[in-house]
Amino acid sequence: MPLIVQKYGGSSVADAEAIKRVAKRIVDTHNSGTQVVVVVSAMGDTTDELIDLAEQVSPNPPGRELDMLLTAGERISMAVLAMAISDLGVEARSYTGSQAGVITDSVHGRARIIDVTPGRIQTALNDGAIPIVAGFQGVAQDTKDITTLGRGGSDTTAVALAAALNADACEIYTDVDGIFSADPRRVPKAAHVPFITYEEMMELAAMGAKVLHLRCVEYARRFDLPIHVRSSFSNQEGTWVLSQTAIKERKVEQPIISGVAHDLSEAKITIVGVPDKPGNAATIFEAIASAHINIDMIVQNVTTAATASTDITFTCPKTDRELAVKTIESLKPLIAFERVEFDEEIAKVSLIGAGMRSHPGVSAAFFRALASANVNIEAISTSEIRISVVIRASDTDKAVQEVHTAFGLDADGEAVVYAGTGR
């Protein structure tokens, strides 16, 4: 019997009506002869409401307690979803992350999954029941304390559980029909992407596409687990995230450029006047790593010969900005830099496509498009399958639209993708 893991996000279980609709979909899958394991996020705004409550009591709550608080969210949604399924005549049993065997490290607020031992889930399946598992949460291997996996953690729970159960696929349900070539709310002509490789999806996720979490795609890639991103509001096929080999097996032509992503959630931090001495950059980024801050786009400007010092710029989530600045300030006795500056009014815009590594003109065309939209570039970073720039936040819409059109991604435009000029 085929086995799939279905993950439903907060918008799919926002209220009693939504939960009943999702329950119907799960029971339909079960009745069609497929074994189903469900992973569920907290209902709608529950998590935000719980964070508000914490803030009313303490400006800086301990991570252990914040995790304990936030995990109440999935506890509510999973129990109510199990009730709705039972009401349709099929037994459902809800399990916390801990009960489902999601073992993590003990970094509260952004724990990593170390192991998944889904003994109770397998038993429920063997009994013919539908297991409902709380996403986003686990239990620390050493302290036995409850942990959360951070933003988008429910996707990771779903994929990790699917891998541990040797499932045939992991379906990630959301409120859109899968992945688009840009955010459809900003680019009306954004086109639907039917297939995408793990690598491209990782770049999209890392560059701010909110549909799938980076760690979840990393996990799926490691176990070669097919992910199907689709809407809980329709029965349409969504986007399949697969290995390049699996895509070739399905005989699908891959476009050169798969999409444009943007991210408004990051802040830019610049350390001004870092003495140009070996080891300084290492000291800084070791301290940042110890504080568990995820950084991106490290740029070191050329050394000013006159001062023998340099400026180092990086981006990190706005929520980590305060901690990052404090962490760097604490290094002043060691490094004797001049000052730390930050800027939250930035956006990161990225062009992603596995085909671009063999098309050197892509960067030039990307910069040209930004220039014709009159958008100033503040920093640049590139990988094999991605180019990212930092720009003013207020320029985001015109930048994304111009690039989307320039690379022929518009749904109503040419179907064939742009291959770059000046090759």
Next chain:
Amino acid sequence: MPLIVQKYGGSSVADAEAIKRVAKRIVDTHNSGTQVVVVVSAMGDTTDELIDLAEQVSPNPPGRELDMLLTAGERISMAVLAMAISDLGVEARSYTGSQAGVITDSVHGRARIIDVTPGRIQTALNDGAIPIVAGFQGVAQDTKDITTLGRGGSDTTAVALAAALNADACEIYTDVDGIFSADPRRVPKAAHVPFITYEEMMELAAMGAKVLHLRCVEYARRFDLPIHVRSSFSNQEGTWVLSQTAIKERKVEQPIISGVAHDLSEAKITIVGVPDKPGNAATIFEAIASAHINIDMIVQNVTTAATASTDITFTCPKTDRELAVKTIESLKPLIAFERVEFDEEIAKVSLIGAGMRSHPGVSAAFFRALASANVNIEAISTSEIRISVVIRASDTDKAVQEVHTAFGLDADGEAVVYAGTGR
């Protein structure tokens, strides 16, 4: 170092401000050199809101899932309370019932505590931290599923934990200054009771006094654990619940009558026309017990000679009324009774006092007081230290007030209690 367990109910942690006030009280106790373990209920109306949510999805949710849902309530309050304490500079660690070692049977919605193994709580105390434990919940020994203890279960958690930790006392915080000789909201002259025996308190609890849960008092009695019921809004002494020996040691005179209780939460069920045959009553109450319905005041009327059948009446919580009626209906093929009737517009009014067993005139004076208030008695049941009657719900206030005055319990009246006429 002395060790006390403090239990805070939902009204004491209703919102962020209330939680901060409770945190302050806990930290003050801790700083005064007393080890504190805290047991906390869900915030204010959280439990009712969660039940509403369940009802929107399923008219009859599975007990396992309802317990999973409701336990989110204490998870929220305990984490937020731990944050508020940390904010005052003292480490606090929250624990679910399962983490605190509260082991129960697997009767969802009204599980009984089998054992308490508070290893992690003891470790937290040894580390100088304040453990915050979720009341009302535990984990089933056999299924490992999450359970709840039923109405007032947090009191039981507190006392069971206090007994397991060999604490010096268990403080139950509420919104009133302890136990009164009647409900102060109905009887303005209700008097404060400084000391009461476990036995009297059990009768009061069983008869509808909401301040302490019956099982909690049973538990405290078994371990001879002093309970101090007091207000979280003041520093006044509340009511001490102790053994008769302990009260004598404190050289306190005990009154004959300690109070008047009333209960509007019960329904009256009458099985009409039960054939007068040995074993029928046993069959009925075995079935009721198997359905885990707590009943009270069983009254069997005299057999009508003409029909050789009898009527059996009992009371049970209104929430169990539907289940009770259904359970009895299912016995019809076995017992061939005539019909089942129920009535939810009833009240139970009880007079309680350890002294009454040696004062036979008390019942007569009780019935006389009800008669002079023009209150009709529908059923009577008595124990060594209690007399209860079933009356119309609409007569509750006048019945309670009249009895309270007749027995000299009014705070502004004579201080010495009434010893009964016609002895």
